[in-house]
Amino acid sequence: MSTTPAGLLQAWREPATRAVSRLIPGDVIWYVDTTDPVFALTFDDGPSPTSTPGLLSVLAEHGAKATFFLVGERVQAHPGLVADIVAAGHEIANHLMRDERSALIPDRQFRRDLARTTELLAPHGPVRWFRPGSGVFTPRMLRSAAEQNLQAVLGTLVAGNRGLPSDDRIARSLLPSLRPGSILVLHEGTPQRRGVVQTTEELLSALDGLTAVTVADLVNRAKP
Numbered sequence: 001m002s003t004t005p006a007g008l009l010q011a012w013r014e015p016a017t018r019a020v021s022r023l024i025p026g027d028v029i030w031y032v033d034t035t036d037p038v039f040a041l042t043f044d045d046g047p048s049p050t051s052t053p054g055l056l057s058v059l060a061e062h063g064a065k066a067t068f069f070l071v072g073e074r075v076q077a078h079p080g081l082v083a084d085i086v087a088a089g090h091e092i093a094n095h096l097m098r099d100e101r102s103a104l105i106p107d108r109q110f111r112r113d114l115a116r117t118t119e120l121l122a123p124h125g126p127v128r129w130f131r132p133g134s135g136v137f138t139p140r141m142l143r144s145a146a147e148q149n150l151q152a153v154l155g156t157l158v159a160g161n162r163g164l165p166s167d168d169r170i171a172r173s174l175l176p177s178l179r180p181g182s183i184l185v186l187h188e189g190t191p192q193r194r195g196v197v198q199t200t201e202e203l204l205s206a207l208d209g210l211t212a213v214t215v216a217d218l219v220n221r222a223k224p
Contacts, residue, residue, distance in 0.1 A: 017156040027142060028152040029129075032181040034221045039182040041066040041212035042155065043196070044131065045099050045189030047074055047081035052188060054197035056088050062204040064212035066090050069131045069153075072097035072117035074189060079124075086124045091214040094118050094130035094150060099189060102132035102141065111144045118148065129153045129215055135185075153215055155183035161195040171202035178210060181218065 018031050032040070046052050046068055059066055068085050070092055075082055085092060096102055097113040105113065114130060121127045130150045132141060137152055145152060157177055161167045174184065188196050204212065213221075 027146070028137065028154055029183070029215070029219065030154050031156045031183055032218045032222045034181045034218065034223060036221045037180055037209050038211050038213045038218060038221060039178055039180065039184060040155075040215045040218040041200075042069060042093075042131075042153070042183060042185050042215065043067075044069045044095055044185060044187050045071055045074075045193075047078045047085065048189045048191075048193075049078060049081065050188075050191045050194045051196055052078075052081045052085065054194070055188065055200060056084060056090075058197060058201045058204065059090070059212075060088060061201075062212075064204055065214045065217065066212060067093050067129065067153075067215040069093045069095035069129070070117070070121065071095050071099050071189065072113065072120050075117070075120045082121065082124050091216055092121050092125055092127065093153070093215070094121065094127055096130070096133055099133065101134040101136065103134070103136040103138055107140055107144065110141060111148075114145060114148055114150065118150070131185075153183065155185040157182060158185040159199070160187040161193045161199060163192040163195060167195045167199065170199045171206065174203060175206055178207075180210070183215065183218070184212075 043066060047070060068090060094117045097117055118127045130145050131153055135154055142152055157174055159170045159174060186196050187193050
């Protein structure tokens, strides 16, 4: 997903995103209606040797869980990191084969890339979710995913580290907007984004009464 110079997509914030998502058709998870004091922490575009090991260390330190939306070509390059993610009790999910805008991919290629990424992830564990590149989806993408037993997950808060001084403000900018049922999207995958480790540390250290969980755990906590 693209980000502003401040590292945040200011247009999509709580609670506005929840209201807008209810008006958009399609079987897409943006947030979960729950009273439990939890939110889903997700990371896009990994795995990466410059950030994934650090993220796993920070998550373990805070007893937090997360869902990693992984890029197929990076899974191929770093299968050991995928194994480390799963071994640490985190969830893996499909972010297609390349770090690119999924809405621009022809339908046949989209279906092929989606299936190939799941094929690469499946030996490590079950795959239930996908997230389109840049967070933009179309009805045909949702249909193709459903045919492959995958459900789209977006989020209510999105941030991206860019290796700039503004990265230092990301965590404290996100904290006031986090609430039960939120889905937070952070980004790793490139050396420029290695600051996501520090952002995650700052975020988890400052949480007041909320716990980071996987998407699957959050969905299981939905109100009946």
